[in-house]
Amino acid sequence: MLDLEVVPERSLGNEQWEFALGMPLAQAISILQKHCRIIKNVQVLYSEQVRCSPSNQNTNQPVQVLFICRNNIDFTVIEVYDLSKVKLKYCGVHFNSQAIAPTIEQIDQSFGATHPGVYNAAEQLFHLNFRGLSFSFQLDSWNEAPKYEPNFALGLASLQIPHGAMVKRMHIYTGNNLQETKAPAMPLACFFGNIYAECVDVLRDRAGPLGLKLRLLTAGCGPGVMADAKVRSLERSIFFGDSCQDVLGALGSPHKVFYKSEDKMKIHSPSPHKQVPSKCNDYFFNYFTLGVDILFDSTSHLVKKFVLHTNYPGHYNFNIYHRCDFKIPLVIKKEGAESQTEECVLTTYSKWDQIQELLGHPMEKPVVLHRSSSANNTNPFGSTFCFGLQRMIFEVMQNNHIASVTLYGAPRTTGQARPESRSSSH
Template sequence: MFSTLDVDIRPGSGIGMFEIGSSLWSVIEMLRGLQHLFPQVEVKFDPDTSSITPIILHLRPHFDLLFSGLHQRLHTICLRKLRDPHPPVTLRYKDTVISSSEEHLIRVRVNRTFGPTYPGDELKYPGVWFSFEDDTIGEGLKGGVPHPEDRGQEVKRVFVSQTDIASEQRDALDEVAPCAVMHGDVARAVIKVHDGVLLHFYLSTAAPLHIRLGETTAQDLNIDLGPPPRVHYKEDERMMIHSPNPLAGADERSIDYFYNYFQHGIDFLICGQTNVVRKIILHSNVPGSPLFQRYKRCLWELEGKPEDDEDDTPPRMHFYDKFETIGHFLSPKDPPPSMLLDRTDEEDGITLPSSTTRLYGYDGVILEVTEASQVVTVILF
């Protein structure tokens, strides 16, 4: 016996528990607690453009969620198979049931509920449209074969999007415009080598938050970013074997700890003695990489040196640029020697098509790079 999936429709805003503009990371985190409703989640993306690919979550049998390619924000929600009883779906609009297992959603009911709209093979309103073709989400965005306007024609799919498809103002794969659900999220993280990072927040008029290496304290982070979801004490000292003096200060290093801000895609390594930030780690959340979905995508920009003191727009590299471009930006010389890292070595039962990454060290920066030349992690020290 399946419990009923009871959801409300909010044009331009969301359906049920899904809100337009939510991050991919937060949606999947939510789904982990809703396995009784969505026991099977399928993630689809283009592996050839993994850092900028739109992502679709298939929540069988009823939901398809389309996320934008760069910001990984929920762009379009598709509710389908309204008559599938596993589980049955009840759809509401302004506290009125418009579709259920007893009463199916048909053209005339949509007209009565939402009013008149422009003619076509789909009923389109600002922020919501109703399709009579039971196809995939990608084909639905292109439109289908016109049907006669039969009053009893059954709705097969319901789409909600911030984009007003009827007016064709924006492409269906454009980025989502800033909205309330993004409030408090990091909009941009500008990396300044040997200095730190500037965090710009969505819907904020305040100055960017400047987190400095060797100056910002753990207390500052608690005040400015709130308590971290996890504090992790640094016990892995295997990299110290590459240090010129691996035994020096081992006791002091063992008490360093991380502040893990998964919801911002950022970690801070904090000195155990001084409680000051020693390293900053920013994550790209690239699909198919070993750390995918552990952190929200951080939209980082690596800032270069300005041409002169009056240069207000120094050159920058972005998270979606290839390693070869970023590496040349950091150092025009040949790439430095790299070290292999397999993050699945200590994870039994996890297999990935490409689990190995490489670490490239530059002056003040370490890049973790996939075989497809995507930078998945930036470490500032």
């Protein structure tokens, strides 16, 4: 049985590992894999609704903890929904174990007084809320809703609740309101010396994309650094035609360098049979924590492509990349007015039907992309569809979400200045 420490507004864990609010899902899965001999039963559930709960999943699997992640795939809420299978303590003192039942009297003794609770008739649950922590008591065996005197709401003693009422669920979150809580900033302990992208702005002119401006977050690590640890923010820009040295100087070393063994999209070029095979392969710099891939030409070693990953569940590459929170500005001509234009921004959360309304429907049919590994030719998530518009390729999932956006640009000629150093701004 797991023995876990509860820290309101922060985490659930022990001396070996910790699940923290704001932690990327990939790190939590890494913890589960590392401690698979102790945490033996894990079930991953996905719902496109804002919130999912085991109660509506019709599952009898022996899992005890639910991590609720919203738009950013970072932990927003940690829910313990079967307290009989875990030991829980607060400030080093157990309030739930095989010998200690999590009754309302025990919660009062462990956590102290709080505001009067709220009864939800639809759920038949009584919710008792502390800052960053709430307990839900099962009331289906009661004959009536709990009664308390509002004028005497000085703590749990003022609530007329039957003796021995048991906690059914526990939630850890930030703030005072579970329904309105948001994922906090990623904790310092989750950086592990990596650099993350807070947001990525696509730089462009009227012809198409020029490059990326990244707002980066990093935290110091190593001897003597954690004593004064804090998150630092910095901005870096990279453009089509930048060299490997330019990119390494701006973003640091990639997590992986991937050499393309073949170009599966070559068949869609005007004359694929006339293209002379290269003796060298183009290669990607994979920045997993940025959610960005950068493709270099094998001959010139200059940037020729950017790939931005949204990391939506249900995609073949899910959980490999951190979500790239990108913004792509568009200038759209209004119908019937040649000189009038309308500005709008595409984001990571834009859906394909919304993008088509802005950019128009592609003239050509989509390219069907079916991913599979060499070890396993089956892809449980199905194919995706690639549409090309305005020097951008949108990879669309079957649920209408964007899986990735590939940006193409005209390479700079030799001696041509980088866009950031030109007199005109974009």
